[in-house]
Amino acid sequence: MGGFSFKNLTFTVLIFLLFWCSNMEICNARRVGRHWRQKGSLEASLLRKKGKNHGSNHHQGNGGKSKQKAPSPKAAVPPPLPPPPVAGPIKGPPATMPPPAQGGDNAPDSSVFNVLDFGAKGDGTTDDTKAFQAAWAAACKVQASVVNVPADYVFLVGPISFSGPYCQHNIVFQLDGTIIAPKSSSPWGSGLLQWLQFTKLVGLTIKGSGLIDGNGAVWWQSAPFDDDPLDDQSKLIIPLNGTETPKPPVPVTSSLGGKMPSIKPTALRFYGSFNVTVTGITIQNSPQCHLKFDNCIGVSVYNFSVSSPGDSPNTDGIHLQNSKDVLIRSSNLACGDDCVSIQTGCTNVYIHNVNCGPGHGISIGGLGKDNTNACVSNITVRDIIMHNTMNGVRIKTWQGGSGSVQGIHFSNIQFSEVQLPIVIDQYYCDKTKCSNQTSAVALSGIDYANIRGTYTVKPVHFACSDSMPCTDVTLTNIQLKPQQERYHMYDPFCWQTFGQLLTPSVPPVECLMVGKPSSNKVQGDDESC
Numbered sequence: 001m002g003g004f005s006f007k008n009l010t011f012t013v014l015i016f017l018l019f020w021c022s023n024m025e026i027c028n029a030r031r032v033g034r035h036w037r038q039k040g041s042l043e044a045s046l047l048r049k050k051g052k053n054h055g056s057n058h059h060q061g062n063g064g065k066s067k068q069k070a071p072s073p074k075a076a077v078p079p080p081l082p083p084p085p086v087a088g089p090i091k092g093p094p095a096t097m098p099p100p101a102q103g104g105d106n107a108p109d110s111s112v113f114n115v116l117d118f119g120a121k122g123d124g125t126t127d128d129t130k131a132f133q134a135a136w137a138a139a140c141k142v143q144a145s146v147v148n149v150p151a152d153y154v155f156l157v158g159p160i161s162f163s164g165p166y167c168q169h170n171i172v173f174q175l176d177g178t179i180i181a182p183k184s185s186s187p188w189g190s191g192l193l194q195w196l197q198f199t200k201l202v203g204l205t206i207k208g209s210g211l212i213d214g215n216g217a218v219w220w221q222s223a224p225f226d227d228d229p230l231d232d233q234s235k236l237i238i239p240l241n242g243t244e245t246p247k248p249p250v251p252v253t254s255s256l257g258g259k260m261p262s263i264k265p266t267a268l269r270f271y272g273s274f275n276v277t278v279t280g281i282t283i284q285n286s287p288q289c290h291l292k293f294d295n296c297i298g299v300s301v302y303n304f305s306v307s308s309p310g311d312s313p314n315t316d317g318i319h320l321q322n323s324k325d326v327l328i329r330s331s332n333l334a335c336g337d338d339c340v341s342i343q344t345g346c347t348n349v350y351i352h353n354v355n356c357g358p359g360h361g362i363s364i365g366g367l368g369k370d371n372t373n374a375c376v377s378n379i380t381v382r383d384i385i386m387h388n389t390m391n392g393v394r395i396k397t398w399q400g401g402s403g404s405v406q407g408i409h410f411s412n413i414q415f416s417e418v419q420l421p422i423v424i425d426q427y428y429c430d431k432t433k434c435s436n437q438t439s440a441v442a443l444s445g446i447d448y449a450n451i452r453g454t455y456t457v458k459p460v461h462f463a464c465s466d467s468m469p470c471t472d473v474t475l476t477n478i479q480l481k482p483q484q485e486r487y488h489m490y491d492p493f494c495w496q497t498f499g500q501l502l503t504p505s506v507p508p509v510e511c512l513m514v515g516k517p518s519s520n521k522v523q524g525d526d527e528s529c
C-alpha cells in the first residue's frame with residue numbers, strides 16, 4: 001500500500017471527483033469510480049480515524065465506504081428473501097463487466113449517508129441524536145439511499161423518529177455499529193412508548209451486524225410493579241418445598257438519581273409501513289418490548305437476535321399488532337416475556353426456525369381486554385426450539401372480549417424444560433381477580449402437530465370459555481415428558497374444549513370433547529372480524 005503521498009493523491013482525486021459530480025445532475029462517475037473505490041474506502045476510513053479534517057466533502061465524503069448493494073465484507077449479505085427491488089433509475093445498469101474486486105458498486109456515492117459525516121461522534125458518551133436526524137433527513141430524499149452507521153463506533157442516541165410520509169422508498173439503514181439508549185431520565189420526558197421509531201415508510205430495510213442496546217436495567221430496576229403485572233400463567237406454577245422459587249422480577253430501588261418514567265419504551269418500533277425488513281442485527285436489554293410492528297403490511301425478520309435476561313420484566317422479543325403478511329425466521333430470541341407476541345389485527349403470519357428461551361414462549365394475545373374486539377387468523381408457527389421458557393405456544397384472551405382467533409397451526413416444536421408447553425387460556429387476568437363475563441373472543445381451528453420434549457409443570461392446559469367454547473382443536477403426535485421435581489405437577493387439563501386427538505398422545509389427553517358445543521353456546525360466526 002502506498003505511503004502517505006499516495007493517500008494524499010487518492011484523496012485529492014476523490015475531492016476532484018466529488019466536486020465534478022456535484023456539478024452534474026447525476027453523478028455518473030461509476031466507470032472512474034471502479035478504479036479508486038476500493039482503496040478510496042480504506043483511505044477514507046483511515047483518514048476519519050486520524051481525525052476528521054475532511055469536513056468539506058460531507059455526505060459524499062465517504063467515497064466507496066458503503067454501497068447499497070454490496071456492504072462491507074463482513075456483512076456478506078445473501079438476500080434470501082426478495083428484498084424490495086432497489087429501484088432502477090438510481091442504481092444504473094447491473095455490473096456486466098466483473099468489478100475489480102468483490103466490492104460491487106452499483107450505487108452512486110450520493111446515496112450513502114454516513115452518520116459520522118453528519119457530526120456523530122460515536123464515542124458512546126456524546127449525544128448523537130441530531131447527527132442521526134440529519135443523516136436521515138438527507139437519506140429520506142433519495143430513493144434506495146443508505147444510512148450508514150459504521151462498525152466499531154458506539155452511538156448514544158435519544159428517542160428519535162425516522163418518519164417517512166414524504167420519504168423516498170427502499171431506504172437501507174445499514175447498522176454495523178452499536179446504538180445505545182440514554183441511561184438518564186431527562187431525554188425521556190414524562191415517558192415515551194418507543195425509543196427508535198420508523199413510521200410510514202415503504203421498503204425500509206435495517207440490516208448489518210450491529211447492536212441496539214436499550215440499557216434496560218435502569219428501567220427494570222426503577223419500575224413500579226403496577227404497570228408490569230406478572231404473567232397470569234405464573235399462577236399455575238407452584239414450586240415444591242425445598243426447591244428454589246422461580247425468580248420473580250423483583251424491582252430493586254434504583255441506585256441512580258433520576259427515576260425513569262413509569263412508561264417504558266419499546267426499543268425499535270415500526271408503524272404504518274409497507275415491506276419492511278430487519279436482518280442481521282441484535283437488540284438487547286430493551287426497557288420493554290424489543291421490536292414492534294404496528295399497522296404494517298409485509299414484514300420480514302430473519303437472522304435476527306434478541307438478548308435480554310429471563311427475569312427482565314415485560315421485555316417481549318417481537319410484538320406484532322394490526323400487521324399482515326409477516327415472516328419471522330432464523331432468529332434467536334431470549335428475553336423476559338413473550339419471544340413473539342401476536343396481538344389483534346394480525347393475519348398471515350409465518351414463524352419458523354426460531355429459538356426461544358428464556359422467555360414466556362410464543363403467544364397469541366392477550367386479546368379482548370376491556371371488552372375490545374380482536375381478530376387474529378392464519379398464523380403458522382413451526383420448527384421452533386424452546387428451552388427454559390414459562391409457556392410454549394399459548395393463546396390467551398380476556399373475558400368480555402369479542403371477535404375471533406382462527407386458523408392457527410403449531411407444528412414441529414421441540415421443548416426442553418418448559419413449564420407449560422401448550423396453553424389456551426380464555427380467563428386471562430393479570431390482576432388478582434377478574435369477574436366472569438359471558439362474551440369472549442371465539443377460538444376455532446387450532447392445531448398442534450409434532451410437539452415433543454419435556455415439561456416441568458403441566459403439559460396441556462386448555463381453559464376455554466363457558467359461553468364460547470373452543471372448537472376444532474386438534475392434537476397430532478404429541479409427546480411430552482415430565483422432567484425434574486421442582487414444581488407441583490399436573491395432568492393435562494381441558495375445559496370446554498372441543499376437538500380431536502388424531503393420534504395417541506403422551507401423556508394421554510382424554511379431556512377433549514368430541515363434536516360441537518350445543519348450539520345455544522355458539523354465537524360465533526364472528527361477523528365482528
Ligand SMILES: *[C@@H]1O[C@H](CO)[C@@H](O)[C@H](O)[C@H]1NC(C)=O
Pocket residue numbers: 074075076077078208209210279280281303
Ligand atoms: C447473519 O447476520 C450476521 C450479522 O449479524 C452475518 O454475519 C451473517 O452472515 C448472517 N447470516 C446469514 C445466514 O445470513
Ligand SMILES: *[C@@H]1O[C@H](CO)[C@@H](O)[C@H](O)[C@H]1NC(C)=O
Pocket residue numbers: 241
Ligand atoms: C411444605 O412445607 C410446609 C411447612 O414447611 C408443610 O406444611 C407442607 O405440608 C409442605 N408441603 C409439601 C407438599 O410437602
Ligand SMILES: *[C@@H]1O[C@H](CO)[C@@H](O)[C@H](O)[C@H]1NC(C)=O
Pocket residue numbers: 202203274275298
Ligand atoms: C410490497 O411488496 C410486494 C411483493 O414484493 C409488492 O407486490 C407490493 O407492491 C409492495 N408494496 C408496496 C407498498 O410497495
Ligand SMILES: *[C@@H]1O[C@H](CO)[C@@H](O)[C@H](O)[C@H]1NC(C)=O
Pocket residue numbers: 347348349350378380
Ligand atoms: C396464510 O398465510 C400464509 C403466509 O403465512 C399465506 O401464504 C397464505 O396465502 C395465507 N392463507 C390465506 C387463506 O390467506
Ligand SMILES: *[C@@H]1O[C@H](CO)[C@@H](O)[C@H](O)[C@H]1NC(C)=O
Pocket residue numbers: 434435436466
Ligand atoms: C368463572 O368461571 C370459571 C369456569 O366456569 C369458574 O371456575 C370460576 O370459579 C368462575 N369465577 C368466578 C369469580 O365466578
